[in-house]
Amino acid sequence: xxxxxxxxxxxxxxxxxxxxxxxxxxxxxxxxxxxxxxxxxxxxxxxxxxxxxxxxxxxxxxxxxxxxxxxxxxxxxxxxxxxxxxxxxxxxxxxxxxxxxxxxxxxxxxxxxxxxxxxxxxxxxxxxxxxxxxxxxxxxxxxxxxxxxxxxxxxxxxxxxxxxxxxxxxxxxxxxxxxxxxxxxxxxxxxxxxxxxxxxxxxxxxxxxxxxxxxxxxxxxxxxxxxxxxxxxxxxxxxxxxxxxxxxxxxxxxxxxxxxxxxxxxxxxxxxxxxxxxxxxxxxxxxxxxxxxxxxxxxxxxxxxxxxxxxxxxxxxxxxxxxxxxxxxxxxxxxxxxxxxxxxxxxxxxxxxxxxxxxxxxxxxxxxxxxxxxxxxxxxxxxxxxxxxxxxxxxxxxxxxxxxxxxxxxxxxxxxxxxxxxxxxxxxxxxxxxxxxxxxxxxxxxxxxxx
Amino acid sequence: xxxxxxxxxxxxxxxxxxxxxxxxxxxxxxxxxxxxxxxxxxxxxxxxxxxxxxxxxxxxxxxxxxxxxxxxxxxxxxxxxxxxxxxxxxxxxxxxxxxxxxxxxxxxxxxxxxxxxxxxxxxxxxxxxxxxxxxxxxxxxxxxxxxxxxxxxxxxxxxxxxxxxxxxxxxxxxxxxxxxxxxxxxxxxxxxxxxxxxxxxxxxxxxxxxxxxxxxxxxxxxxxxxxxxxxxxxxxxxxxxxxxxxxxxxxxxxxxxxxxxxxxxxxxxxxxxxxxxxxxxxxxxxxxxxxxxxxxxxxxxxxxxxxxxxxxxxxxxxxxxxxxxxxxxxxxxxxxxxxxxxxxxxxxxxxxxxxxxxxxxxxxxxxxxxxxxxxxxxxxxxxxxxxxxxxxxxxxxxxxxxxxxxxxxxxxxxxxxxxxxxxxxxxxxxxxxxxxxxxxxxxxxxxxxxxxxxxxxxxxxxxxxxxxxxxxx
Numbered sequence: 001x002x003x004x005x006x007x008x009x010x011x012x013x014x015x016x017x018x019x020x021x022x023x024x025x026x027x028x029x030x031x032x033x034x035x036x037x038x039x040x041x042x043x044x045x046x047x048x049x050x051x052x053x054x055x056x057x058x059x060x061x062x063x064x065x066x067x068x069x070x071x072x073x074x075x076x077x078x079x080x081x082x083x084x085x086x087x088x089x090x091x092x093x094x095x096x097x098x099x100x101x102x103x104x105x106x107x108x109x110x111x112x113x114x115x116x117x118x119x120x121x122x123x124x125x126x127x128x129x130x131x132x133x134x135x136x137x138x139x140x141x142x143x144x145x146x147x148x149x150x151x152x153x154x155x156x157x158x159x160x161x162x163x164x165x166x167x168x169x170x171x172x173x174x175x176x177x178x179x180x181x182x183x184x185x186x187x188x189x190x191x192x193x194x195x196x197x198x199x200x201x202x203x204x205x206x207x208x209x210x211x212x213x214x215x216x217x218x219x220x221x222x223x224x225x226x227x228x229x230x231x232x233x234x235x236x237x238x239x240x241x242x243x244x245x246x247x248x249x250x251x252x253x254x255x256x257x258x259x260x261x262x263x264x265x266x267x268x269x270x271x272x273x274x275x276x277x278x279x280x281x282x283x284x285x286x287x288x289x290x291x292x293x294x295x296x297x298x299x300x301x302x303x304x305x306x307x308x309x310x311x312x313x314x315x316x317x318x319x320x321x322x323x324x325x326x327x328x329x330x331x332x333x334x335x336x337x338x339x340x341x342x343x344x345x346x347x348x349x350x351x352x353x354x355x356x357x358x359x360x361x362x363x364x365x366x367x368x369x370x371x372x373x374x375x376x377x378x379x380x381x382x383x384x385x386x387x388x389x390x391x392x393x394x395x396x397x398x399x400x401x402x403x404x405x406x407x408x409x410x411x412x413x414x415x416x417x418x419x420x421x422x423x424x425x426x427x428x429x430x431x432x433x434x435x436x437x438x439x440x441x442x443x444x445x446x447x448x449x450x451x
Numbered sequence: 452x453x454x455x456x457x458x459x460x461x462x463x464x465x466x467x468x469x470x471x472x473x474x475x476x477x478x479x480x481x482x483x484x485x486x487x488x489x490x491x492x493x494x495x496x497x498x499x500x501x502x503x504x505x506x507x508x509x510x511x512x513x514x515x516x517x518x519x520x521x522x523x524x525x526x527x528x529x530x531x532x533x534x535x536x537x538x539x540x541x542x543x544x545x546x547x548x549x550x551x552x553x554x555x556x557x558x559x560x561x562x563x564x565x566x567x568x569x570x571x572x573x574x575x576x577x578x579x580x581x582x583x584x585x586x587x588x589x590x591x592x593x594x595x596x597x598x599x600x601x602x603x604x605x606x607x608x609x610x611x612x613x614x615x616x617x618x619x620x621x622x623x624x625x626x627x628x629x630x631x632x633x634x635x636x637x638x639x640x641x642x643x644x645x646x647x648x649x650x651x652x653x654x655x656x657x658x659x660x661x662x663x664x665x666x667x668x669x670x671x672x673x674x675x676x677x678x679x680x681x682x683x684x685x686x687x688x689x690x691x692x693x694x695x696x697x698x699x700x701x702x703x704x705x706x707x708x709x710x711x712x713x714x715x716x717x718x719x720x721x722x723x724x725x726x727x728x729x730x731x732x733x734x735x736x737x738x739x740x741x742x743x744x745x746x747x748x749x750x751x752x753x754x755x756x757x758x759x760x761x762x763x764x765x766x767x768x769x770x771x772x773x774x775x776x777x778x779x780x781x782x783x784x785x786x787x788x789x790x791x792x793x794x795x796x797x798x799x800x801x802x803x804x805x806x807x808x809x810x811x812x813x814x815x816x817x818x819x820x821x822x823x824x825x826x827x828x829x830x831x832x833x834x835x836x837x838x839x840x841x842x843x844x845x846x847x848x849x850x851x852x853x854x855x856x857x858x859x860x861x862x863x864x865x866x867x868x869x870x871x872x873x874x875x876x877x878x879x880x881x882x883x884x885x886x887x888x889x890x891x892x893x894x895x896x897x898x899x900x901x902x903x904x905x906x907x908x909x910x911x912x913x914x915x916x917x918x919x920x921x922x923x924x
Contacts, residue, residue: 042546043580047537054538229534238868240575261573263534 003093006253007101012109014078015071024067025113031059032117036124037361042296045134045142046409052125053408060117061320068110068324069351072331073344075102081340095441100330100433106328120319123309145267149312149412150225150303155210155283160195167191200294202242202287208232209284211311212302212405216277226268226283229261229295238262241289247282248273255286306412315418316407319400321420326398326425327351333437336444354395356388461581520549520556536568540584547592554600558595561585565610575625584913586610590663590691593615603705604695608688608710615684616717618821621873624731631724631732637661639681641723641737645670664690676715677746678739682724682732685714708751709764716768717745719775720822725885733877735885736826741772741784745791752795765795774815775823777808778830780837780900809909816853819861821874828876832886834907838899840890849907855879 009214015021026090036056041048076098078087082231088098104213131139170193170370202208214224230240239259246253254269260266275281281302285292294300330350334343403413527542543560550556565585569578587605597603613619615626632638638654648654650668658664664687672690673679675827692714698706722737748765755761772788782804789804812827819827831854839847856858857881865871876882 038545038548039541042540042584044537047540050537051541055541263571264573293738 003091003097004101004104006173007088007093008099008105008108011075011102014075015067015106015109018074020070020073024063027115027173028060028063030402031063032056032120033263035059036121036128041181045093045129045138046146048128048406049125049142049146050130050405053121056121056124057118057316057320057404060114061107061220061324063114064110064117064324065327065351068106068327069331070344071109072103072106072328073347074340075106075332075335076341076437077335077338077343080444094438096434096438098441099336099437102332102335103325103329103434106332107325109330110324114317114324118313122313128283141267144269145225146171146408146410148305148307148408148410149307149309150410151215151306151412151414153212153214153226153302155212155300156280157196160192160199164188164191164200167194197293200299201324202292202294204287204289204291207284207286209282210300212281212283213278214275214281214302214304215306218275218277219305220274223272224270224281225303226270226304227265227301228260229265229299230262231293231295232298234329242292243286243288244268244270245284245286246270246273247284248275248279250446255278256342276392279332283421285444293366301415303410306414309407309410312407312413315413315415318418319403319413319421320427322421323400326430329426329430329433333433333440338439353391354398398429496650520546523549531568534571536571536581540564540581541569543584543588547588551596554593554597554603557597558587558603558606558791559611560882561589561593561606562624564588565614567898569622570620578620578622579626579629581719582610582614594663598827599698601695601699601707604691604698604704605703605710607693608690608695608707611684611688612710612714612717616688616714618873621869623873626661627684627724627734628732630684631726633661634682635726641680641682642678642739643669643673643681645673662687668694673807676740676743678737679718680723680737683718683722685718685722688714705755705758707815708754709760712744712747712751712764712768715740715747716771717822719744719772720826727881733881735829736775736779738776738779738781738784741776741781744768744772745784745788748877749791750900762795766792769795770811771815771823773804774811775826775830777805777906778812778827780904782901782904805904805906805909809906809913813910816857816860819857821861821876824857824861824876825882827884828858828879828904829889831857832883833889836886836890838856841900841902842858843902846905846907853907854882858882 035054039048039051039055040217041051076085085098102404129142136140168187170186171179171191171194172181177187179190181187222244224242226246239261242259243255243257245255251273253273256268256270258266258268273281283300283302285294327347331343331347334347334350337343338346401417403417405411406413470565523546527539527546529535530536530542543564545559547553547557552601562585564583569581569585569858572578572581572887588606589610590601593603594600595697614631615623617623617627632662638648638651639658645666648658649670655666658666669681669686669690672693673681676689678684679689681687692710695707696704718737718738719740722740724732725735726732748768752761752765768787769792773785773792776782776788785808785810786804789802789807792807793799795803815823816827831850834846835850835854838844838850840850858876861876865874883889
C-alpha cells in the first residue's frame with residue numbers, strides 16, 4: 001500500500017510538472033471564475049440555473065478531461081521514455097501496483113480540482129439565485145420545481161408492445177405505407193410512433209387514464225408533481241383547457257382544472273396523497289377543448305420528490321468524477337502500451353468515439369423521421385454506420401444521460417444511475433484496463449537501453 | 452564533436468532552416484492576405500472599442516473561435532428543434548461575441564429570438580422577453596460592433612415596425628403596452644419638448660443607456676417627421692431606419708425608406724397612445740402627421756421617379772390620407788393630398804377634394820381594415836358630435852349610425868377567436884367617449900368645421916347612382 005501511495009504521489013507531481021496541465025489549470029481557474037460573469041441567461045431563474053450549471057460545470061469538465069487525458073497518457077509512457085520507470089521496476093513493485101499508483105495519483109488530482117470547481121460553481125449558483133432580486137412568484141416556483149431533485153416516472157405502457165404489433169401489421173397491409181415494408185426496422189419505428197401517439201391522444205370531450213408506478217421509497221411529506229407538455233399544430237396563445245384527476249387506492253382528488261399553453265412543459269403540483277409503498281397512481285386527463293396529444297417522450301410524467309438539490313448536485317459531480325477517472329484509467333493503460341504522443345492520440349480518439357457512436361448511430365434514424373424515401377447512404381456512410389453499429393454495444397455502458405441537464409432542471413440523478421456508472425466505468429472497464437495494462441507491463445521490457 | 456552529436460545538431464539545424472523558411476513564406480503571404488481582407492471588408496480591429504472579454508475571445512482563441520462558434524450554433528439549432536429555449540439567449544450571446552464583426556450572425560440571432568422563439572410561448576410576458584432579447588441583441592450590442600452595417604439598422608427598425616407596430620402577433624397589445632409604459636417612465640410622450648429633455652441630464656442618460664436613443668437625433672427625427680408620439684413603436688423604427696440611411700447601399704436605402712413611409716402611414720392611422728383608466732393603452736390617429744406623410748410621399752417618389760413600387764405606395768397612401776382626413780374634417784390636408792395625387796396622376800382638371808374623399812371613403816368603409824377602423828369610426832363619431840353641437844341632430848344621428856355600421860361590419864369579419872383577440876377595435880362606447888373628448892377639448896383634433904360639406908350625403912348620392920367607382924384615377 002505504501003508503494004501505491006508513493007507512486008501516486010510521484011504521478012501527481014509528474015502531472016503538475018507538465019506545462020500543458022499547468023496551462024489547463026490556469027484556464028480552469030479562468031473558466032470557473034470568468035464564465036459565470038458572462039452568463040446572462042434568458043432572464044428567468046430557471047434559465048439562468050440551466051445555463052450556469054451546464055456551462056459552468058460543463059466547461060470545467062471539458063478542461064479537466066483534456067488535462068486528465070494528457071497527464072494520464074504521460075504517466076507511464078514518459079516514465080518509460082525517460083527511463084525513470086527503472087527506478088520503480090527494480091524495486092519489489094508489481095506492474096499492477098505501478099498502474100494503480102499512477103491512476104490513483106490522477107484520481108486525487110481530479111477529486112481536488114473537481115471539488116474546487118464544483119464548490120465555486122455551486123457558491124455562485126447560490127449567490128445568483130438568492131431570494132432578493134427575483135420576482136417572489138418565480139422564486140417560489142423555482143424552489144418547488146427546479147431547486148429539488150425529483151424522480152420522473154413515465155406512465156406504464158406495458159400494453160404498448162401489443163399495440164405496436166397491431167400497427168406493424170396494419171402498415172404491412174397498407175398499399176400506401178409511408179416506409180418500405182421490407183425494412184423491418186423502419187416499419188417497427190413508424191409503428192412505435194403511431195402506437196405512442198394513439199396512447200397519448202385524448203379526443204375532445206373525452207378522458208384517458210394512465211397508470212404510474214412510483215418508486216417504493218417515497219417521501220410522503222412532499223407533494224407529487226405532474227409535468228406535461230401538450231403538442232399543438234399551430235402557434236397560438238390560446239391554452240388547451242382540461243382537468244386532471246388523480247387516484248391512488250381509495251383516494252381520488254377532485255378535478256384539477258388546467259389551462260395549459262401548447263408546446264410548453266407545464267408543472268402541476270398535485271394535492272397531498274398518502275401513498276403506501278409500491279402503490280400505483282392513476283392520472284386521468286379530461287379534455288374539454290380541442291384534440292389534445294401529449295408529446296411523446298417527456299409529454300406526461302409524474303415527479304416524485306427524492307432529495308435536495310445539493311445532494312443531487314453532488315451526485316452529478318460524482319458522475320463527472322467517475323467519467324474523469326475512467327479517462328485516467330484509459331490514458332494510463334494507453335501509456336503502458338504506446339509512446340506518449342501515440343497514447344495521448346489513442347486516448348483522445350477513444351473518448352471521441354464514445355461520444356460520437358451514439359450520434360453516428362442515430363443520424364440515419366433522424367433522417368428517416370423526416371419522412372420521404374430513406375436517403376441513399378454512400379459506401380463510406382454505410383461502412384461507418386456498420387462500424388458504429390458493431391462497436392456501439394461496447395460503448396453503451398460508458399455513455400451517460402445528460403446529468404448536468406437533469407440536475408439543472410430538478411430531475412434526480414439517482415444513486416442507481418451514479419452507482420451504475422461507477423460500476424461499469426471503474427469496476428468493469430477500469431478493471432479490464434488495469435488487467436490489460438498489467439499484462440502488457442509484465443511482458444514489456446521496461447529496462448531496455450535507448451537506441 | 453562526436454558523430455552522434457553532429458547528427459543531432461544537423462537535425463536541429465535542419466529544423467531551424469525549415470522553420471525560418473516557413474516564417475519567410477508566411478511573411479510574404481501576410482500583406483496580400485491583409486489586402487484581400489480589407490477589400491472584402493472583413494478587416495478586424497479586435498482590440499478597438501471592444502470590451503476585454505470580446506478582445507480576449509477573439510485574440511486568445513484565434514482561429515478556434517470559428518470552430519467553437521460552429522459547435523455552439525449546432526447546439527443552438529438542436530435545442531431549438533427540441534423545444535428547449537432556456538439556453539438560446541446565452542448561446543446567441545456567446546456566438547455573436549465569438550464573431551462580433553460578422554453582422555449577419557447578429558441579425559440572424561436577433562430575428563430568431565424575436566420571431567421564431569417568441570411565438571412558442573403563450574404568455575405575452577414570456578413572448579415579450581424574447582422579443583426584447585432580440586431587440587437588445589441588435590441595438591445594445593450588435594450595432595456597437597457593427598455601427599456601419601445598414602442591414603442591421605433595417606432589422607432593428609423592422610422589429611419595431613412589424614413585430615410591435617403591426618397586428619400579426621397575438622401578443623402585440625402587450626408589447627405595445629410595455630413599450631409605452633417604459634417610454635412614459637423615461638419621460639417620453641407626444642409632441643415633446645426636446646430642449647427640456649436635453650437639459651435633463653438624468654433623462655438623457657437614461658435614454659442613452661436603456662434605449663440607446665440620442666436626444667439630439669430624436670429632436671432631429673421629430674422635427675423632420677413629427678410631431679411624433681414616442682410612446683408608440685413607430686418613432687423608434689423611424690429613428691433606427693434613419694440612422695441606417697447614410698450607410699445603406701441602393702437596396703437597403705430603398706428598404707429603409709419604405710420602413711419610414713410605412714411607419715408614417717401607420718402613425719396617421721394610430722400613432723397617438725392614450726392611456727386608459729386601467730393602465731393599458733389604446734391608439735388613435737395622429738392626423739398632425741398627415742401633411743408630413745404627403746410631403747414625404749412627394750419627396751420619395753421624386754427620388755425614385757421610375758420605380759413603380761414607390762409610385763403605387765404614393766398613390767395608395769395619398770388616397771388613404773384624403774379619406775381619413777376627410778372623415779375627420781381636416782380639409783386643408785385633404786386638399787393638399789388631393790393636389791399631390793392629381794399631380795402624380797397627371798390630372799390637370801380642377802376637382803373638388805370632397806368628391807374624391809367621398810369616393811375614397813366609400814371604398815374604405817367596405818373594407819375597414821384593422822389599421823384604419825378606429826380612425827374611420829372615431830372620425831364619424833367626431834362628425835356626429837360636431838353636427839350635434841350645431842343642433843343638426845338628423846345629420847348627427849346619421850353619422851352616429853354610420854359609425855356603428857362601420858364598426859359592426861368590421862367586427863362581423865372577426866370570426867375566429869384569434870382574430871378577435873388580435874384585431875378587435877376598442878368598445879364603441881369607449882370610442883364615443885373619446886370622440887366627445889376630442890370635440891370638448893377644443894381644437895385638439897378638431898379642424899375648422901365646415902358645415903357646407905357632409906361626406907355622408909355625398910356618399911349617399913354616389914351609392915344611389917350605382918356601385919361606387921374606383922377612387923383611384
